[in-house]
Amino acid sequence: MPTDTAAILDRFRRAGALLEGHFRLTSGRHSPGYLQCALVLQHPREAEALGAAIADRVRGLDVQTVLSPALGGIVIGQEVGRALGVRALFAERQDGRLTLRRGFSLEAGERVLVVEDVVTTGGSTRETIDVAREARAVVVGAAAIIDRSGGQQKIDVPFHVLAEVSLPTYDAEACPLCRAGLPVVKPGSRT
Numbered sequence: 001m002p003t004d005t006a007a008i009l010d011r012f013r014r015a016g017a018l019l020e021g022h023f024r025l026t027s028g029r030h031s032p033g034y035l036q037c038a039l040v041l042q043h044p045r046e047a048e049a050l051g052a053a054i055a056d057r058v059r060g061l062d063v064q065t066v067l068s069p070a071l072g073g074i075v076i077g078q079e080v081g082r083a084l085g086v087r088a089l090f091a092e093r094q095d096g097r098l099t100l101r102r103g104f105s106l107e108a109g110e111r112v113l114v115v116e117d118v119v120t121t122g123g124s125t126r127e128t129i130d131v132a133r134e135a136r137a138v139v140v141g142a143a144a145i146i147d148r149s150g151g152q153q154k155i156d157v158p159f160h161v162l163a164e165v166s167l168p169t170y171d172a173e174a175c176p177l178c179r180a181g182l183p184v185v186k187p188g189s190r191t
């Protein structure tokens with residue numbers, strides 16, 4: 001499948017996972033774009049193709065295990081693991097802290113790739129990297145479908161993304177789209 005940025009974003013648009021217009025986000029802020037990876041990943045063939053595209057980019061890293069943060073990273077982590085033929089684990093929050101549960105474990109020196117759906121600030125990818133390092137695994141890279149951090153993710157391992165997206169958000173009172181008189185919609189509604 002074509003995996004350049006335009007083709008990836010096209011897949012998102014077709015699934016309604018990337019909308020362009022004027023939106024009121026759950027935070028109350030306004031934005032010219034709305035991104036929801038789950039809407040593309042709900043289609044198993046799309047998820048499989050995106051996982052294979054990430055796997056192609058990290059083939060040379062000799063990955064032994066994929067580790068993802070729950071919940072957002074689980075589906076794409078599974079698909080990257082499938083494409084690489086390695087196991088796929090996830091870390092989840094307990095008392096506010098990401099941790100390995102369910103009997104999941106990593107060995108000292110195990111070569112781990114951290115996989116997420118979308119990197120917004122990079123915080124949860126960095127936290128997942130820490131989970132692997134605490135287990136004395138070696139984090140050989142990180143990957144995501146979409147990077148919307150604007151280059152601010154501060155991930156200290158080789159980082160691979162399928163597409164970078166810039167989606168500014170605005171205070172409702174200072175929104176240039178409101179000022180231009182464009183009607184604002186809640187994502188998912190049909191107005």
Ligand SMILES: [Zn+2]
Nearest residue numbers: 030175177178
């Ligand atoms: Zn607005």
